Amino acid sequence: xxxxxxxxxxxxxxxxxxxxxxxxxxxxxxxxxxxxxxxxxxxxxxxxxxxxxxxxxxxxxxxxxxxxxxxxxxxxxxxxxxxxxxxxxxxxxxxxxxxxxxxxxxxxxxxxxxxxxxxxxxxxxxxxxxxxxxxxxxxxxxxxxxxxxxxxxxxxxxxxxxxxxxxxxxxxxxxxxxxxxxxxxxxxxxxxxxxxxxxxxxxxxxxxxxxxxxxxxxxxxxxxxxxxxxxxxxxxxxxxxxxxxxxxxxxxxxxxxxxxxxxxxxxxxxxxxxxxxxxxxxxxxxxxxxxxxxxxxxxxxxxxxxxxxxxxxxxxxxxxxxxxxxxxxxxxxxxxxxxxxxx
Amino acid sequence: xxxxxxxxxxxxxxxxxxxxxxxxxxxxxxxxxxxxxxxxxxxxxxxxxxxxxxxxxxxxxxxxxxxxxxxxxxxxxxxxxxxxxxxxxxxxxxxxxxxxxxxxxxxxxxxxxxxxxxxxxxxxxxxxxxxxxxxxxxxxxxxxxxxxxxxxxxxxxxxxxxxxxxxxxxxxxxxxxxxxxxxxxxxxxxxxxxxxxxxxxxxxxxxxxxxxxxxxxxxxxxxxxxxxxxxxxxxxxxxxxxxxxxxxxxxxxxxxxxxxxxxxxxxxxxxxxxxxxxxxxxxxxxxxxxxxxxxxxxxxxxxxxxxxxxxxxxxxxxxxxxxxxxxxxxxxxxxxxxxxxxx
Numbered sequence: 001x002x003x004x005x006x007x008x009x010x011x012x013x014x015x016x017x018x019x020x021x022x023x024x025x026x027x028x029x030x031x032x033x034x035x036x037x038x039x040x041x042x043x044x045x046x047x048x049x050x051x052x053x054x055x056x057x058x059x060x061x062x063x064x065x066x067x068x069x070x071x072x073x074x075x076x077x078x079x080x081x082x083x084x085x086x087x088x089x090x091x092x093x094x095x096x097x098x099x100x101x102x103x104x105x106x107x108x109x110x111x112x113x114x115x116x117x118x119x120x121x122x123x124x125x126x127x128x129x130x131x132x133x134x135x136x137x138x139x140x141x142x143x144x145x146x147x148x149x150x151x152x153x154x155x156x157x158x159x160x161x162x163x164x165x166x167x168x169x170x171x172x173x174x175x176x177x178x179x180x181x182x183x184x185x186x187x188x189x190x191x192x193x194x195x196x197x198x199x200x201x202x203x204x205x206x207x208x209x210x211x212x213x214x215x216x217x218x219x220x221x222x223x224x225x226x227x228x229x230x231x232x233x234x235x236x237x238x239x240x241x242x243x244x245x246x247x248x249x250x251x252x253x254x255x256x257x258x259x260x261x262x263x264x265x266x267x268x269x270x271x272x273x274x275x276x277x278x279x280x281x282x283x284x285x286x287x288x289x290x291x292x293x294x295x296x297x298x299x300x301x302x303x304x305x306x307x308x309x310x311x312x313x314x315x316x317x318x319x320x321x322x323x324x325x326x327x328x329x330x331x332x333x334x335x336x337x338x339x340x341x342x343x
Numbered sequence: 344x345x346x347x348x349x350x351x352x353x354x355x356x357x358x359x360x361x362x363x364x365x366x367x368x369x370x371x372x373x374x375x376x377x378x379x380x381x382x383x384x385x386x387x388x389x390x391x392x393x394x395x396x397x398x399x400x401x402x403x404x405x406x407x408x409x410x411x412x413x414x415x416x417x418x419x420x421x422x423x424x425x426x427x428x429x430x431x432x433x434x435x436x437x438x439x440x441x442x443x444x445x446x447x448x449x450x451x452x453x454x455x456x457x458x459x460x461x462x463x464x465x466x467x468x469x470x471x472x473x474x475x476x477x478x479x480x481x482x483x484x485x486x487x488x489x490x491x492x493x494x495x496x497x498x499x500x501x502x503x504x505x506x507x508x509x510x511x512x513x514x515x516x517x518x519x520x521x522x523x524x525x526x527x528x529x530x531x532x533x534x535x536x537x538x539x540x541x542x543x544x545x546x547x548x549x550x551x552x553x554x555x556x557x558x559x560x561x562x563x564x565x566x567x568x569x570x571x572x573x574x575x576x577x578x579x580x581x582x583x584x585x586x587x588x589x590x591x592x593x594x595x596x597x598x599x600x601x602x603x604x605x606x607x608x609x610x611x612x613x614x615x616x617x618x619x620x621x622x623x624x625x626x627x628x629x630x631x632x633x634x635x636x637x638x639x640x641x642x643x644x645x646x647x648x649x650x651x652x653x654x655x656x657x658x659x660x661x662x663x664x665x666x667x668x669x670x671x672x673x674x675x676x677x678x679x680x681x682x683x684x685x686x
Binding site: 234238240259298308 | 427500506512528579580584589595622626641644650
């Protein structure tokens with residue numbers, strides 16, 4: 001299936017083959033066929049688009065949480081239709097992505113009929129990037145906004161101890177002459193993975209990224225990892241946004257706040273057990289002008305003042321290359337994946 | 344009506360009397376009674392809450408725009424019911440606040456029935472703070488999110504010239520044992536008014552606030568005001584949020600982008616002519632748990648880790664004091680207002 005690459009240390013695999021390989025891994029490790037299908041597509045798409053922190057790098061964490069019994073790989077999400085524009089899903093302790101898939105057609109139908117619709121997922125584990133949850137809506141001409149809370153590692157602005165998760169916000173909007181405008185940003189100043197990389201490389205961080213175990217500002221990534229915590233991006237503003245993510249993802253959905261679950265009771269657990277909100281808007285109900293033409297005009301103007309790269313552009317370029325030439329993985333990584341699929 | 348204060352240079356006026364005084368000013372300067380009522384209540388509330396940059400300080404700009412014929416003080420907003428959860432308003436070149444008032448009951452009804460509703464206002468002038476637009480929804484037990492674009496003064500991250508407005512985001516959510524949680528943040532690193540104050544006081548700004556006329560970073564507020572521009576807060580993340588505000592407020596509503604209107608053709612014009620979006624969610628359709636109890640728990644936990652002040656707290660404290668002891672204005676300011684009401 002995977003073909004040998006020129007280099008001895010890398011191999012190339014097609015997107016379809018990587019998706020199938022990951023699907024087999026999930027099934028072999030106890031998920032239902034549907035959960036395996038959804039997670040494999042999500043994870044392979046991240047790897048395909050160069051979103052490495054949420055690609056195959058995550059497989060180990062997924063399997064660890066499954067093995068611990070912390071997340072239910074067989075969960076069947078319960079979709080509740082509670083209003084002309086409101087869909088609720090109890091993920092039943094399973095992953096958020098299959099819960100979203102189970103409700104997606106209904107949410108799109110409601111958004112197109114009512115003009116806007118909200119999907120509130122609770123009792124769910126989200127361990128992936130957030131952009132794959134919003135981009136597909138924009139591919140269908142809809143505008144989507146999603147937030148998901150995670151696990152305590154960010155100190156609210158003005159506080160001494162961590163409380164919030166990295167709590168990302170993702171947004172997607174269609175445009176006329178190109179791929180959708182999509183962003184996916186943690187509300188923390190830096191991702192945990194980047195702190196780990198800096199620690200490994202012995203680099204100091206820029207100021208304002210985190211605090212040590214005593215709550216004092218530090219540029220030392222090791223001090224952040226050793227009982228310290230992250231800071232929100234942009235000071236009190238990023239902190240307020242992170243609080244909003246908690247309120248929408250947990251208080252609104254009925255899920256856990258980032259500080260409400262205790263993974264230590266379940267050794268090996270790695271996936272945050274919280275909630276997620278997705279708001280979908282049909283822009284055809286809006287201006288009467290073509291939204292996608294207008295967003296294209298904004299992109300044109302942004303290029304005109306010198307912004308060369310739009311949010312999402314790097315992913316689209318990497319996607320194009322991966323679909324044409326295959327996804328390049330280290331031979332070691334690919335062997336490990338193949339071994340996991342045979343377990 | 345206003346009573347003399349102990350000090351010779353300040354006077355105290357009740358909230359009701361300030362509202363009435365401002366109402367008279369607006370009527371005398373050509374607005375309809377309804378527009379005067381709405382703008383006066385909004386502006387007096389800002390002054391009452393210590394939101395001075397959007398209180399009586401703004402009256403001059405309002406009247407200047409009205410005198411220029413740039414904004415229509417007599418406009419009658421046209422409300423369009425376009426879906427079970429979508430309301431559109433053409434503000435007809437008038438102010439955004441009366442347009443919102445005209446549609447508010449319908450939006451609340453839709454949010455309660457459908458679970459979520461969106462109000463898309465276009466062809467509108469917004470010259471006030473954004474928190475007064477969302478707080479009232481939270482006072483009624485609803486969650487509200489609003490964005491409004493303004494006028495070109497912010498350089499997108501990675502660009503050389505300004506394009507976006509200060510493009511604020513406001514959010515409000517009810518809580519069980521206290522006033523709603525409300526924030527209102529510009530997506531620019533600093534407000535224009537604060538740059539002006541620093542320039543007057545001869546102070547340098549913190550780094551990262553703005554650029555000079557050549558697009559080079561500067562800490563000199565005068566260089567920002569003299570053909571320079573502001574930067575987004577939080578680097579590329581704040582910039583992406585500002586872009587989202589443009590897309591929602593203009594592309595979705597059918598309003599102008601921040602760069603699409605030319606005030607120079609109308610000397611004296613000061614109010615940005617754009618669009619606004621308000622999303623209202625009924626949390627009772629959410630978790631089945633009481634949202635306000637859950638948000639109260641989040642506030643408790645935020646206090647527990649050392650965050651002393653919640654977003655909005657300062658306004659509520661000032662409000663309480665103003666309602667008890669009256670609003671303190673400089674005697675000069677109050678005289679000027681009284682003169683404007685007699686014109």
